[in-house]
Amino acid sequence: MSNVNLMKSWVDAGLIRYVDYALVKFTQEQTQNVSDEALLAIMLTSHSVALGQVCINLEDVINTPEALFSMDEGDDEAQQVARVQMLEWINGLSLQAWIEVIKGCPAVAVTDASGTVEGDPNSPLVLVENNGSALLYLRRYWQAEDIIVKAIRARLMSSSQIDDSDIRSLLADLFDGNKEFVTDTDWQRIACGIAASNHFSIITGGPGTGKTTTVLKLLALLQAERLKQALPPLAIRLAAPTGKAAARLNESIADNLQRLQLPELENIQPEDLKAVIPTQVMTLHRLLKPKPNSRQFMHNKANPLVADIVVVDEASMIDIEMMASLFEGIEPTTRVILLGDKDQLASVEAGYVLGDLCRGALEGHYTPDTMEWIKNVCGEEMSDDYRDEQGSMLNQAVCMLRKSYRFLEGGVIHRLASLVNEERDNYLEAPKMDELKDIFAEKDAVNGVPVLRLLTQPQHSDSVLEADFKKLITFGYGHYLDVVAQMPQNLDAKAFDQWGKKVLQAHTNFQLLVALRKGDWGLEGMNDQIERLLVSDKKLMNIDSLWYLGRPVMVTQNDYSVDLMNGDIGISLRYPVNGELKQRVVFSDGKGGVRWVLPSRLQSVETVFAMTVHKSQGSEFHHTAMLLPSQSSPILTKELIYTGITRSKKHFTLISGGEKVLEEAMNRKVERTSGLSLYIS
Numbered sequence: 284m285s286n287v288n289l290m291k292s293w294v295d296a297g298l299i300r301y302v303d304y305a306l307v308k309f310t311q312e313q314t315q316n317v318s319d320e321a322l323l324a325i326m327l328t329s330h331s332v333a334l335g336q337v338c339i340n341l342e343d344v345i346n347t348p349e350a351l352f353s354m355d356e357g358d359d360e361a362q363q364v365a366r367v368q369m370l371e372w373i374n375g376l377s378l379q380a381w382i383e384v385i386k387g388c389p390a391v392a393v394t395d396a397s398g399t400v401e402g403d404p405n406s407p408l409v410l411v412e413n414n415g416s417a418l419l420y421l422r423r424y425w426q427a428e429d430i431i432v433k434a435i436r437a438r439l440m441s442s443s444q445i446d447d448s449d450i451r452s453l454l455a456d457l458f459d460g461n462k463e464f465v466t467d468t469d470w471q472r473i474a475c476g477i478a479a480s481n482h483f484s485i486i487t488g489g490p491g492t493g494k495t496t497t498v499l500k501l502l503a504l505l506q507a508e509r510l511k512q513a514l515p516p517l518a519i520r521l522a523a524p525t526g527k528a529a530a531r532l533n534e535s536i537a538d539n540l541q542r543l544q545l546p547e548l549e550n551i552q553p554e555d556l557k558a559v560i561p562t563q564v565m566t567l568h569r570l571l572k573p574k575p576n577s578r579q580f581m582h583n584k585a586n587p588l589v590a591d592i593v594v595v596d597e598a599s600m601i602d603i604e605m606m607a608s609l610f611e612g613i614e615p616t617t618r619v620i621l622l623g624d625k626d627q628l629a630s631v632e633a634g635y636v637l638g639d640l641c642r643g644a645l646e647g648h649y650t651p652d653t654m655e656w657i658k659n660v661c662g663e664e665m666s667d668d669y670r671d672e673q674g675s676m677l678n679q680a681v682c683m684l685r686k687s688y689r690f691l692e693g694g695v696i697h698r699l700a701s702l703v704n705e706e707r708d709n710y711l712e713a714p715k716m717d718e719l720k721d722i723f724a725e726k727d728a729v730n731g732v733p734v735l736r737l738l739t740q741p742q743h744s745d746s747v748l749e750a751d752f753k754k755l756i757t758f759g760y761g762h763y764l765d766v767v768a769q770m771p772q773n774l775d776a777k778a779f780d781q782w783g784k785k786v787l788q789a790h791t792n793f794q795l796l797v798a799l800r801k802g803d804w805g806l807e808g809m810n811d812q813i814e815r816l817l818v819s820d821k822k823l824m825n826i827d828s829l830w831y832l833g834r835p836v837m838v839t840q841n842d843y844s845v846d847l848m849n850g851d852i853g854i855s856l857r858y859p860v861n862g863e864l865k866q867r868v869v870f871s872d873g874k875g876g877v878r879w880v881l882p883s884r885l886q887s888v889e890t891v892f893a894m895t896v897h898k899s900q901g902s903e904f905h906h907t908a909m910l911l912p913s914q915s916s917p918i919l920t921k922e923l924i925y926t927g928i929t930r931s932k933k934h935f936t937l938i939s940g941g942e943k944v945l946e947e948a949m950n951r952k953v954e955r956t957s958g959l960s961l962y963i964s
C-alpha cells in the first residue's frame with residue numbers, strides 16, 4: 284500500500300478526518316515529487332487542528348507522538364492498528380531530515396520569527412523556524428497568529444497616555460489611600476495600574492478574584508482622567524465570547540457597578556462617573572457583526588469598529604481565529620483589556636491564546652524597572668520572587684489576581700480548585716491525591732448539605748455508586764422538574780412567562796458535567812441514562828416524544844436567525860398560542876425576561892442533562908457534579924477538573940470511576956503548541 288493510501292485507511296479507521304487526507308491528496312496533485320514524509324507532516328498539521336492545536340512542533344511530534352491521539356476516541360481494533368502504523372512511521376523519522384524535506388515541499392512557505400516569508404505567498408502551509416524549533420502551520424492559523432502578534436506588539440510599544448502622577452493619585456483614591464506600611468500585596472491595585480498605563484493588558488485570576496471589580500475601577504480611573512480634562516468620555520465596549528458568558532457578565536457588571544463604592548475622583552461625582560461606565564455586554568460576534576453566511580465580519584481592517592477601549596471577559600474561551608478577527612476589527616489605537624482565568628480549559632476551537640499570553644503570569648517576570656514603577660505608582664512593594672531581569676514586554680502587561688473573595692479564602696471549593704491547579708512533582712512532593720481526600724473529608728456544609736462529596740470506586744462498590752448517583756440526579760434535577768410541573772392553569776401569557784423564568788432559574792441549581800462525549804460515562808450515554816432514571820422516578824414523562832415537557836437543551840452553534848448563541852440553554856415547555864397550548868422552548872432573553880422559540884426553528888441543539896466540561900465554561904451552577912470515567916484518557920487533564928470544580932457556587936460532587944484515573948488526570952496538563960508566547964517579547 285502506498286503511504287497516501289495508508290493515510291486513506293486511517294480515515295476509514297476513524298483515526299484522522301477526511302479533510303486531513305484531502306489536504307494531502309490536494310498537495311500531491313498540485314505538486315510533483317513531494318516526499319511522503321512532507322505529506323505526513325501536512326496531514327499531521329491538519330489533524331492537530333482537531334485537537335485544538337494551531338500548529339505542530341516537529342520536534343515534539345518525534346519525541347511524543349502519542350500526544351497526537353488526544354481525542355475522545357473509541358478503542359476499536361482498526362483504530363489501534365492505524366495508531367501503531369502512524370507511530371511506527373513517526374518513530375523512523377529524523378528531525379533534521381524531516382525539516383529539510385518539508386522545506387523542499389512547494390506547498391510550504393518558510394519564515395523565521397521576523398515574519399519574512401520565503402516561498403509561495405499563497406502556499407497552504409507555513410514553516411516557522413526559530414532558535415532551533417520548527418513549527419508547521421496551516422496558513423490560515425499562521426496568519427491569525429501573525430495578526431495577533433503584530434497587534435499586541437504594536438500596542439505594547441505605544442507609550443502610556445496618562446501621566447504616572449495621575450495614575451498614582453487616582454489609584455490612591457480608588458484603593459485604600461497611600462499605603463504607609465507594607466501589608467499583603469494588593470494585586471487588584473497593581474492590575475489596575477498596569478492596565479491603566481498599557482495599551483494592551485491582561486488581568487487573569489480564578490473565580491471571584493475580582494477581575495470585574497478591578498476592571499470597573501480601571502474604567503472609572505480612565506474616565507475620570509478624561510472628564511478631568513473636559514474631554515468627552517471614552518467610548519468603551521464590553522464583550523464576551525459566548526452568549527451565555529455575555530449574559531452572566533451583563534448581570535455581574537451591573538451588580539458590581541451598583542455596589543461599587545467610588546470616591547469622588549478629580550472633583551467628579553461618583554454618580555457621574557458610574558454614568559459613563561457601560562454595563563451592556565455583547566458577544567464578540569455581535570460586536571464585530573458577522574457577514575451573512577460567511578466567517579467574515581463587517582468590522583474588519585477596512586471598516587474597523589470605533590472604540591477607545593474594548594474589554595473582553597472569559598478570554599480563555601477565545602480561539603485563535605476569533606482573537607485575530609477582534610484585532611483586525613478594531614482600530615490600531617483601541618486599547619484592549621482581556622480578562623479571564625488562564626487555568627481554565629483552552630477554547631474548543633484551535634488555540635490557547637489566553638494561556639499562551641499568560642505563560643509567565645504566576646511568576647510575574649517583572650523587570651526591575653516595572654518593580655520600581657509598581658512601587659512608586661501603585662504603592663505596592665512586591666517580593667523579589669516576581670522579579671526577572673529578562674522579563675518580556677508582554678510579561679509587564681499581565682497581572683494575575685491571587686485572592687478569591689467569592690469563596691472565602693481557604694473555603695473548601697477554592698482549596699480544592701487550587702490543589703488541582705497546582706503543578707506538583709508527586710515523586711518529590713506530597714501526592715495530590717492524599718491532600719484531595721483530606722479536603723473532601725472536611726465537614727463544611729451549606730444549609731446542612733455538604734459542600735464537597737467524593738464518590739469513587741473502589742471505596743464505593745458499583746451498587747453504592749449507582750444508588751448515590753441516582754439520588755444525586757433525582758434530587759439535583761428534581762428541583763427544576765418540580766417547577767416544570769407547576770404549569771399555569773389558565774392560558775395567560777404573562778403567567779407562562781413567569782413560569783418559564785422560574786423554570787430557567789431553577790435549572791441553574793444543578794448540573795452534571797462529563798468529560799467525554801462518547802461511551803456510558805460520556806455525554807450521549809449519560810443523557811439516555813438520566814432520562815430513564817427521571818422517568819422511573821416519575822419526574823419525566825413521554826420521553827419518546829422529542830420535545831417532551833422539561834427537556835433541557837443546549838444550543839451547539841450560533842444561530843443568528845433566532846438570535847441564539849452556542850451554549851445558550853433552553854427548556855422545552857408549553858405556551859398558549861390562540862387559546863391552545865403549543866410546544867415551545869423557553870430561553871432567557873438576556874434582559875431579565877424570557878423568550879419562547881418554536882422547536883422547529885432550533886437547528887443545532889442537544890439534550891443537556893449531561894454537559895461537557897468544555898461547554899460549561901462561562902457558566903456557574905449552585906451545585907455542580909462532575910463525572911470522570913473509569914478509563915484513563917489524555918483528555919482528562921488538571922485544567923478540565925479545575926474548570927469543572929470552579930463552575931460550582933455552593934456545592935461540588937466528584938464522581939470518579941477510579942482513583943487512579945483521577946490521580947493521573949490531576950497530574951496531566953493541557954499541552955498546546957503555538958508561537959504566540961515565543962514571538963511577543
Ligand SMILES: Nc1ncnc2c1ncn2[C@@H]1O[C@H](COP(=O)(O)OP(=O)(O)OP(=O)(O)O)[C@@H](O)[C@H]1O
Nearest residue numbers: 471488489490491492493494495496497535688689
Ligand atoms: N478587594 C475586594 N474586597 C472585598 N470584596 C471584593 C474585592 N474584590 C472583589 N470583591 C467581591 O468579590 C466578589 C467577586 O468579585 P468579581 O465579580 O469582581 O470577581 P471576578 O473575578 O470577576 O469573578 P468571576 O469569576 O465571576 O468572573 C464580588 O462580590 C465582589 O464584590
